[in-house]
Amino acid sequence: MHRVKAAELVSSRELMVNLTLRELRGKYKRSVLGWTWSLLNPLASMVIFTIVFSFFLKVKPPVGDPSGLHNFAFFLLCGMLPWNFLNNGMMGGMSALIGNANLIKKVYFPREILVSAVVAAFDVSFLIEMGVLAAALLVAGNFMIPWIPVALFIIAVLTMFVLGIALVVSVLNVYFRDVQHLVGILMMLWFYGTPIVYPITYVPKEWKGLPLRHIYTFNPMVRFAETMRDALYDLRIPSWNDTLFLVVVSVATLALGMWVFSKLEGRLAEEL
Amino acid sequence: MSSVITVEEVSKRFRLYHERNQSLKIWMMRGRRATFEEFWALRDVSLEMEEGKTFGLIGENGSGKSTLLKCIAKILRPDSGRIGVTGKVSALLELGAGFHPELSGRENVYLNGSILGLGKRDLDRIFDDIVGFAGLERFIDTPVKNYSSGMYIRLGFSVAINVDPDILLIDEILAVGDEQFQRKCNEKFAEFKDQGKTVVIVSHALGSVRNMCDRVALLDHGRVKELGPASEVIDAYLGGVHADRPADEENASTTTRWGSREVAIERIELLGSTGMPVTWVKTGDQVTVRLHYAARVPVSQPVFKVVVSRVDGLEITGPNTREGGMVPDSVAGEGYVDLVIDNFPLLPGTYDITASVQDFSCLHDYDVRHRAFRFDVEQGEPRESTGFVTLGGRWRMAPLDVTR
Numbered sequence: 001m002h003r004v005k006a007a008e009l010v011s012s013r014e015l016m017v018n019l020t021l022r023e024l025r026g027k028y029k030r031s032v033l034g035w036t037w038s039l040l041n042p043l044a045s046m047v048i049f050t051i052v053f054s055f056f057l058k059v060k061p062p063v064g065d066p067s068g069l070h071n072f073a074f075f076l077l078c079g080m081l082p083w084n085f086l087n088n089g090m091m092g093g094m095s096a097l098i099g100n101a102n103l104i105k106k107v108y109f110p111r112e113i114l115v116s117a118v119v120a121a122f123d124v125s126f127l128i129e130m131g132v133l134a135a136a137l138l139v140a141g142n143f144m145i146p147w148i149p150v151a152l153f154i155i156a157v158l159t160m161f162v163l164g165i166a167l168v169v170s171v172l173n174v175y176f177r178d179v180q181h182l183v184g185i186l187m188m189l190w191f192y193g194t195p196i197v198y199p200i201t202y203v204p205k206e207w208k209g210l211p212l213r214h215i216y217t218f219n220p221m222v223r224f225a226e227t228m229r230d231a232l233y234d235l236r237i238p239s240w241n242d243t244l245f246l247v248v249v250s251v252a253t254l255a256l257g258m259w260v261f262s263k264l265e266g267r268l269a270e271e272l
Numbered sequence: 273m274s275s276v277i278t279v280e281e282v283s284k285r286f287r288l289y290h291e292r293n294q295s296l297k298i299w300m301m302r303g304r305r306a307t308f309e310e311f312w313a314l315r316d317v318s319l320e321m322e323e324g325k326t327f328g329l330i331g332e333n334g335s336g337k338s339t340l341l342k343c344i345a346k347i348l349r350p351d352s353g354r355i356g357v358t359g360k361v362s363a364l365l366e367l368g369a370g371f372h373p374e375l376s377g378r379e380n381v382y383l384n385g386s387i388l389g390l391g392k393r394d395l396d397r398i399f400d401d402i403v404g405f406a407g408l409e410r411f412i413d414t415p416v417k418n419y420s421s422g423m424y425i426r427l428g429f430s431v432a433i434n435v436d437p438d439i440l441l442i443d444e445i446l447a448v449g450d451e452q453f454q455r456k457c458n459e460k461f462a463e464f465k466d467q468g469k470t471v472v473i474v475s476h477a478l479g480s481v482r483n484m485c486d487r488v489a490l491l492d493h494g495r496v497k498e499l500g501p502a503s504e505v506i507d508a509y510l511g512g513v514h515a516d517r518p519a520d521e522e523n524a525s526t527t528t529r530w531g532s533r534e535v536a537i538e539r540i541e542l543l544g545s546t547g548m549p550v551t552w553v554k555t556g557d558q559v560t561v562r563l564h565y566a567a568r569v570p571v572s573q574p575v576f577k578v579v580v581s582r583v584d585g586l587e588i589t590g591p592n593t594r595e596g597g598m599v600p601d602s603v604a605g606e607g608y609v610d611l612v613i614d615n616f617p618l619l620p621g622t623y624d625i626t627a628s629v630q631d632f633s634c635l636h637d638y639d640v641r642h643r644a645f646r647f648d649v650e651q652g653e654p655r656e657s658t659g660f661v662t663l664g665g666r667w668r669m670a671p672l673d674v675t676r
Contacts, residue, residue, distance in 0.1 A: 015386040022372050022383055029374040029415075106365045107387055108346035266349040269342070270286065 008110050015109060019117035023092075024124060038125045039132060042077070042084060049076055053197045062199045067235040069142050077133050078233045079196040079225035082154075085126040086162050086221065087187060092118040093166025094173045094180050101272040111265050112258070115170045119163045126155065137232060150231040150238065154246075158224055161250040167257030171264045174271050194221040220249045276439060276470050277321040277344060282353030284314040284339055284494075313339040314350070315494040321487075324468040328475065328485035328502060330509060336494040337474045338443055341365075344472065345441050359438025359470075362388055364429065371428065373417035377408060380416055381431055388435045398434050405456060406430035426453060433460055439470045444477075454584050477583045477622040478648050482506050510552065510650065531639035535567040535574055535603060537627050540645040553616055554652030555662060561611040563627050570604040573632040578611050581643065582660060583622050590626075592634070599632065618649045619660050 028034040053059040054072035061075035096118045097104065097111070104111060130151065137144050144151075173179040193216070195203070200222065203213045216222060223246050227238035287308040313336045321327045329337040342348040343355055345363040371380045381402055385395045403412050406426040416424060433440070461484070464471060475481050481488060481502065488505040490498035498505045543560040544550040553559050561578050577592035591611065593599055624643035630636060656662050 011389070014391045015389075018383045018386040022375065022379075025379065026372050026374050103387070105347065107363065108361075109387055109389070269347050 012110055012113050016113050016117055016120070019113060020120040020124070023117055023121035027121070039129065042081060042129055045080065045084075046073055046077055049080070049197055059198050059202075062201065064142070064234045065236065067142050067233065069137075069140070069233055071140065074133075074137060074140065074142070075199070075229070075233060076197065078229045079194070081126065081129050081133060082158055082224050082228055083191065083194060083196050083221065084129075085122055085158065086165075087191075088122040088125075089119045089162035089166050090169055090183065090187070091180075092122060093163075093170045094183065096166075097170050097174050097268065098272065104272055105269050111268060112167065112261060115166050115261075116163060119159065119166050122162075123155075123159055130155070134232070142232070142235065144232050144235060147231040147235060151228065154224065154227050154231065154238075157246050157250045160254045161220060161224075161246075164250070164253030164255070164257030167254075167261045171261050171268070174268060175264065190219070190221065193219055195225055200226060220246060274323055275320040276323045276358045277319070277327075277472070278354075278356040279317055279319040279321075279340070279344070280354045280356075282314055282317045282340070282343060282350045282355060283312060284336075284343060284348060285310050285351045286313050286339075312494050314343070317353070317491075317494070317496055319489055319496065319499070321470060321472060323470055324465070325486040326465060326471040326473065326484055328473050328481040328488040329491060330475065330478065330481060330488055330506070331491035331497075334493075335491040337491045339494075340491065341441055341443055341472065341474050357439065360389060360436075361439045361441060362432050362435050362437035363441040363443075364432050365441070365443045371416050371424065374415055376415055377403075377412040377419070377427060381412075381427070384428070384431045385435060388432065388437075390435050394435075398436070402427075402430045402434045405434060405460075407453070429457070433457075433464075437469070439472070440464065441472045443474045451586060454586075478506050478510070480583065480622060482620065510648070528642045529640065529644070530642075531628075531637040534569050534638050535565055535571045535629050536639045537563050537629055537641050538566050538606075539564040540625055540627050540641065542625075542645065542647050550647075552648040552650055554650050555616060555619055555656075556653040557616045559613045559616040561613075561625065561627075562608050563611075563629075564606070564608045565603065565629060566606045567603045570602050571631075571638065572602040573599050574603055574638060575599060575630050575632060575634055576609045577628045577630065579626040579628075580618070581624050581626065583624060583646070585643075588618070588623070588661065594632065594634065615664055616649070616652075617662050617664060619656055619662060620649050620651050621660055622646060622648050 028037055031037060033040065050073050053076075054061070059072065061070060061072045063070045093115045096114045100114050103114075134144060134148070134151075169179060169183060200213070200216075203216050205211070205213045223242045227242050227246065230236050230238040288311055289308045317336075317340060329340060331337045339348060341363070342365070343350050344357060345361060345365070346357075347363075347365075371384060375383065378399075381399060382392070382395055385402075386392075403409055406423070406429070408423060408427055411419065411423065416427070419427070461471070471484075473481065473485060485502045487500065488498075488502045489496050490505050490509050498508050541549045541562040541564070542551065542553065543562055544553055545558040547560075563576055563578070565574075565576075567574075575592050575594040577590060579587055579590035581587045593609065623646070625645040625647070626640070626642050627644060628640040629638045630640075631638065654662055654664070
């Protein structure tokens with residue numbers, strides 16, 4: 001059974017590519033600015049967050065070690081772009097099955113492909129955003145070129161993590177439509193529970209005897225944001241501890257996602 | 273002959289929700305998601321379909337034939353039993369499923385083709401065939417949202433049939449496109465059979481099933497009731513079903529109606545030789561088509577017309593009362609118009625009746641009921657098998673005596 005599934009997935013590569021292209025091409029058709037939107041959106045949130053958190057609330061970005069970079073916008077983007085990818089992948093994954101109900105009811109193909117294609121499409125925009133960020137960093141004098149492989153590795157691990165979560169929420173959302181509302185609230189909580197608009201040093205080490213910051217770092221997104229900053233903002237190798245943690249968590253999440261999906265996909269065509 | 277589709281004791285259960293709740297709150301309060309009844313759409317169905325044969329699935333609405341087709345196509349997963357399929361399957365359940373409206377026809381061909389399991393190289397090879405078959409060369413780079421529904425379906429059909437499957441699954445005989453496209457489809461089906469490919473058809477059009485299929489399974493409430501050669505099963509089915517099919521109801525699925533309705537056609541009836549309403553007749557029977565009308569206001573010189581067409585839309589004949597020399601000065605209230613046919617000339621098959629009433633110029637429609645009544649014709653006298661109409665001719669032979 002598992003071997004059949006694997007063979008199916010391998011033979012569906014072409015479909016995966018085509019569905020990803022469909023997502024990418026369909027997204028900005030008929031909008032005047034087209035692809036520019038995928039850059040304007042993060043740019044706009046960057047400006048807003050910078051004004052609110054750096055200007056009004058006086059959040060101080062740390063000084064890059066050893067890079068010496070000291071800039072809130074760069075600090076913010078290194079954490080925000082991975083976060084946006086997670087957010088987009090989850091939200092997109094959630095509507096991947098419902099939005100393609102017509103297809104699921106009429107044609108057979110491995111249903112995981114629909115979710116994977118959405119995540120892959122966001123991966124592409126994520127990579128483009130990171131490319132622009134890298135160019136901006138170079139202009140600002142942060143020579144991050146040797147760190148590109150590290151960043152790409154983190155992106156690959158993050159993709160596994162996001163895909164795993166997207167698989168779970170996509171199929172749960174078919175059975176319980178209020179998953180999407182629940183996820184909306186959780187995402188807000190998760191966003192502020194991750195050092196994106198503030199540095200991790202703002203989290204107290206201890207609070208009423210609890211090792212708060214230690215607990216805090218069990219949130220995988222904390223470590224994704226921190227390792228990405230290690231590579232691009234500070235220009236240093238992320239700690240082995242963080243890297244190993246992320247790889248283990250992401251592989252486990254993906255495995256869990258695939259397992260949940262295969263358990264629940266049987267009645268998809270009826271429930272949609 | 274080896275069987276390419278093996279269905280072993282397959283059962284499929286559906287949930288009928290009383291009130292559908294997809295909400296966590298209710299689920300937590302009740303401990304379950306919704307109240308539902310279960311019903312078995314398929315119950316211990318076992319079948320074998322042989323390579324190179326055309327297999328028909330017939331039965332009433334809700335008998336499980338479409339469910340079985342979807343199980344074979346792997347869209348639904350049976351609750352128990354096993355389905356083994358050898359070869360590449362293409363299912364024509366809905367044409368153009370998965371077309372993205374904003375993308376061009378070209379992009380959609382590649383997308384839809386890969387959904388049906390084809391690689392880019394294969395698609396490059398058959399791309400011109402697909403487009404040519406659909407007759408859309410000029411529009412292939414236009415977004416499909418600008419296509420007419422006919423173009424949309426033609427492209428969908430063309431992709432599905434050109435992906436070169438080993439097994440083709442068809443739900444309802446496809447009556448798509450104009451006559452020329454119809455002919456191309458029929459040629460393609462014939463080609464398919466010649467190449468030794470397997471076709472599974474779900475249909476209500478018994479006449480077409482009889483003509484196209486080698487073997488037929490009759491499903492009834494999720495169980496296989498009859499299984500065997502096409503005409504045997506269909507005869508058994510007709511024996512049982514015509515008695516309880518309501519005869520006074522317009523029963524065709526594709527009913528469209530338009531007109532200003534000063535006078536309306538309330539009901540279409542087919543009367544057999546006994547004068548009782550029927551839904552099937554035999555070749556050579558005395559048959560009456562009765563149109564019950566009701567006039568809201570007095571209408572002068574209405575013209576009634578009965579068009580008989582094949583299920584694919586080809587019009588066979590269309591007599592009207594004006595050409596028949598019977599136009600009343602005016603009608604008011606209710607009544608009926610009969611068209612009496614002494615020797616019914618249609619050969620076995622499934623046909624539709626379009627009934628209309630127009631003004632004397634035949635330019636204004638009071639009421640048109642397009643293909644509103646479907647009926648079957650069964651074997652009668654004379655016994656002929658070619659075409660769809662008998663000329664009612666007699667054969668004569670005069671051998672010349674060459675020995676003299």
